[in-house]
Amino acid sequence: MEALTGGLTHFNHCGRFNKPLTEPNFCQMHTFILVPGAWHGGEVWQPLVKELHTVGEQASTVTLTGLGERKHLLSDTIDLETHIQDVVGHIESQDFDEVTLVGWSYGGMVIAGVLPR
Numbered sequence: 001m002e003a004l005t006g007g008l009t010h011f012n013h014c015g016r017f018n019k020p021l022t023e024p025n026f027c028q029m030h031t032f033i034l035v036p037g038a039w040h041g042g043e044v045w046q047p048l049v050k051e052l053h054t055v056g057e058q059a060s061t062v063t064l065t066g067l068g069e070r071k072h073l074l075s076d077t078i079d080l081e082t083h084i085q086d087v088v089g090h091i092e093s094q095d096f097d098e099v100t101l102v103g104w105s106y107g108g109m110v111i112a113g114v115l116p117r
Contacts, residue, residue, distance in 0.1 A: 030100045031058040035087055037105030041068015062090045064110065084113035 032052055034045040042061030052059040064083040066074035087110055091099055103111035 029057060031060065031096050031098065033087065033091060033096070033099045033101050034059060034061045035064070035101065035103040035107035035110050036061070036068070037103075037107050039067055041070065043068065060090070060094060060096075062087050080109060080113060083110045084117075087111065087114045088117055 034042065034048065036042060036044050041063040043063075045059070045061045049059040049061060063070050064086050066078045066082075087101075091114075101111040101114060103109070
């Protein structure tokens with residue numbers, strides 16, 4: 001797995017988001033797992049998901065337990081580890097082999113916990 005940081009706003013020559021062209025196999029298809037910041041659900045990523053699909057990429061969003069459309073599950077036992085497990089479970093349930101994790105704000109802390117797993 002790899003993590004991207006910063007804005008995803010520019011495309012490079014192979015139609016993919018701007019990353020160093022020295023990175024091996026960058027022009028291959030990617031599966032992006034998009035993790036929102038605190039208090040948001042995966043639906044906030046839908047405009048980006050649409051753009052990614054337009055250029056032939058796969059994208060999947062995660063809504064963390066107790067947030068967004070899963071806010072009814074909020075309890076005092078939910079913590080960062082719960083959210084890390086949400087993302088790991090999402091990846092495993094979708095049977096993705098390799099993914100590019102994208103986290104915004106608090107989502108960055110979550111994906112940092114997912115990377116070692």
